[in-house]
Every structure is written in C-alpha cells, then in structure tokens.
Amino acid sequence: MIEEKGILFVLSGPSGVGKGTVRKALFEKDTALQYSISMTTRQKRAGEQEAVDYFYRTKDEFKSMIEENQLLEYAEYVGNYYGTPRKYVEETLAKGNDVFLEIEVQGALQVKENFPEGVFVFLSPPSLEELKNRIVSRGTESDALVTNRLQAAKDEIQLMDAYDYVVVNDQVDKAVEKVQAIVKSEHCKRERVAKQYKKVLEVE
Template sequence: MEEKGILFILSGPSGVGKGTVRKQLFEEDSDLQYSISVTTRAPREGEQDGTDYFFKSREQFENMIENDELIEYAEYVGNYYGTPKQYVEDTLNQGKDVFLEIEVQGAMKVRESLPEGVFIFLFPPSLEELKNRIMHRGTESEELIRNRLLEAKKEIDMMDAYDYVVVNDEIERAVRRIQSIVVSEHCKRERVAKQYKKALGSDLS
C-alpha cells in the first residue's frame, strides 16, 4: 500500500524548548525525515551540501524567493535560512514523513501554502506558572503586566491555527506525545480509507 508522507510542523513560543525536543525525537526516531534548510551562510568544516544544508549564494537564494521556491524563510545575522518547497514535496512523495521545527511566524506561512500539514504547538510546562509570572511580578509596572498579558493572548490565539498542543513538561513525555501524534495521524480514516478503497475499489463498485 503506497502512502504519501505526512508533513509535521513543530512550533511554539521562543524558549519553550523546540530544538531540544526535536533533537531528542530524531535520536529515537529514524522514520522521520528532518527537512534540510537552504542557507546563504558558508559551509562549516565537515558540512555537506544536501545533507546538512543546501548551500546557496545570496543571489541564488533571492531567486528562490522570487520564484516561490521556499515555503518560508527568514534572515538571521546577515544570512538567509529557508525551507525549500521542492525538497519537502519530493520527500513526501517518496512516502517519507517530513518534520519541520520552526518559529511561530514561519509556521503560519507554512500553513498558508501547505494546510494539509500537521501543526504541533509546543506549550510551556505550566500555565499556572505563566499566569502567576504575569500577574504577580510585584516589581513591574501595570503597563508592563498588561503588555505581557497581551503577548500571552497572542500566543494563545496562535494556538488556534494548530492541530495539536503538546505540553513540554518533560522532554521525554513531550517526545512520546509527538511520536504518538505521528503514529495516530497515519491511522486517520481520511488518509487510510482512500488507499483501502483504492486497493479494493474497482472490484467493489
């Protein structure tokens, strides 16, 4: 039974531990394909083109932006980083799951072009704590508290564009939850029924 791969996007507020969780996930899981980014920064010793990154010149990268060849991109300290559309699509078509770990803003861009992706929001360990932190920082002005509340509200609103929310209370548990999401997404009737029907299709109609 041939099945197209599934695109998983892990995102969440900065500082929540996305990188750590993703790293742990990839140490345990060999079936997922981590999306290789395109960058304009120079390769470091030992880094290979097409394995660590796709290395491009600034001109090449800007051409990719113009030709809509990137799902999302950003610029950090003078270098571009982006997610190449072709690579993601090719990998999915090979039946492999692709895993992206990106910032919330990047994830929203991915949602626009690839809404069929599975969007996972990594959440801070404790909301009670977040709330307490926001409300009870005795030394801070009322205005700062208000701003922080608004910021938290924005984050919560972002959550609405995601399919799953995983609490990062413990790395191992967060990883296990993400692994469960991967397995269960492959059992979703909408995905599987189509193949099963296709397999039996012509004889049943």
C-alpha cells in the same frame, strides 16, 4: 501493500520552550522520521556538508526561489536568508517518508499557508513562569531581552488556534511520547487510509 505518501509534521512554539531538545530526543527514538534540511545563503562552515547540514545557495538564487514560490517558508536573519525548500519536502514525502520540521511560530504559519496539508504541533510551556526560568537559565539574555521574549511568547501562544495539536513540554520524555502518538494517530486517520484504498479499488 498500499503505498502511502509521507506526512509533514511541523513542531513549533515560543523561543525557550525546548523545541530543539524535544526534536533531538524524538529522533533518538524514532529513526523513521526525516529531518527537514533548510536552505541558507550563509557561507558553509568547516565540516558542514551540502544537503546534510544545509542546502547552500547565493542570495540571488534564494531570491529567485522566493519569487518562484519554491520555499515553504523563509526569513532573513543577520544579513542571511534561511528557508525550507518545497522540492526537498515534496520529494521526500512522495517516497513515503515522513518529514519533520522544527521551526519558529511565524515560519510555521508561513508553512501552513503554503502547505496546509501538513500536521502542525504547538509546543507549549507549562507556564509563563517556567518559560521565564528556562530563558533566564541560559545565562545569555539581558533582562530587557527576557522581557521581550516573554511578551513574544504571550503573543505566540494566542496563535495556538492555528495548530492541530498542542503538547505541553513539562517533561521532555512525556512530550516526546505525545508527539510520537500524534505521528501514529495521523497515519491511522480515516481520510488518509480511505484515500489510499480508493486508489487501489479505483473508486472515484
């Protein structure tokens, strides 16, 4: 049997598009995917576990990792750092497991710069009006914040060209089916299969 390295799949899109909902539904159907565990400098909360919920590090440790390019992406939010550790992703992929990362657009672009061999999927709303309805239905956003989020979404949709695939999240089940199809098709790509056979056949 040909040993195959895993693939990093990155799901991204505007705030309110339903990334978390699609990811959760996907993982209920596809147990082979490994969810990328993030790293943070915030304090561990009750019931949380190291290397399960997050990798917990001090701010000095995190900053050292930034300087040593040990993170595929990172951001600072409310005084704490959050990021994706390169080592965890690479070790998981080396074992032949696919890694799935759900992240905001700016983070995804950082990952693409640091790990261009990943597969990048843009989750798009069926329309800006529908995106507005989803954000408003949360009931947690002020009118000004809704306007800001919609403008940010317009800006992020224009970055769609940086992605390999686009999935419209009109219905969650259909979006999940499309993401599953992307995962399957990526494993059948000629470039990936040929690379593995060349190793076996010792072809340069």
